[in-house]
Amino acid sequence: MFQIGELAKRCGVTADTLRFYEKNQLIQPAGRSESGYRLYNEENQKQVGFILKAKDLGLSLDEIKELLEIKLEATEHSCAEVKAITTAKLILIDEKINELTRIRSALKKINDACCGDVDDDASHCSILGALAEDEIHGESCCSEHNHS
Numbered sequence: 001m002f003q004i005g006e007l008a009k010r011c012g013v014t015a016d017t018l019r020f021y022e023k024n025q026l027i028q029p030a031g032r033s034e035s036g037y038r039l040y041n042e043e044n045q046k047q048v049g050f051i052l053k054a055k056d057l058g059l060s061l062d063e064i065k066e067l068l069e070i071k072l073e074a075t076e077h078s079c080a081e082v083k084a085i086t087t088a089k090l091i092l093i094d095e096k097i098n099e100l101t102r103i104r105s106a107l108k109k110i111n112d113a114c115c116g117d118v119d120d121d122a123s124h125c126s127i128l129g130a131l132a133e134d135e136i137h138g139e140s141c142c143s144e145h146n147h148s
Helices: 004-013 015-023 042-056 061-072 081-114 125-131
Strands: none
Touching: 004 015, 004 042, 015 042, 042 061, 061 081, 081 125
16 A cells, blocks of 8 residues: 555656546545555556546546446446447547548648748738638739739
């Protein structure tokens, strides 16, 4: 058994992070010392490792909590329940990727239309014009006037 500082060090997180996980019922101390300090064990260390891996995969705290609950009573649950959680997350990720791809495409279109000329004042900038209009026309900001 070890205190919160030792668990934090072993897991590469702060003690505040562990308190946050405890507050959100992701981990529970294995016990308390006579002086009231939280005490943790190897199982707590494994739980924190599980949480960190799940976070790295983009799972929310609620999703992680649900997975931990299933893990604790694994014989009472099916793989289908676990897969449903990760499948739902994959759908959300795909939706975000599609949205980011759409945003990138629109931004690239207006960005490519701008000459980016240092000597051209921004009053003719096609990016500003595109953002001010309802529709992006793709006109170059520097094509309409010449610099001698």
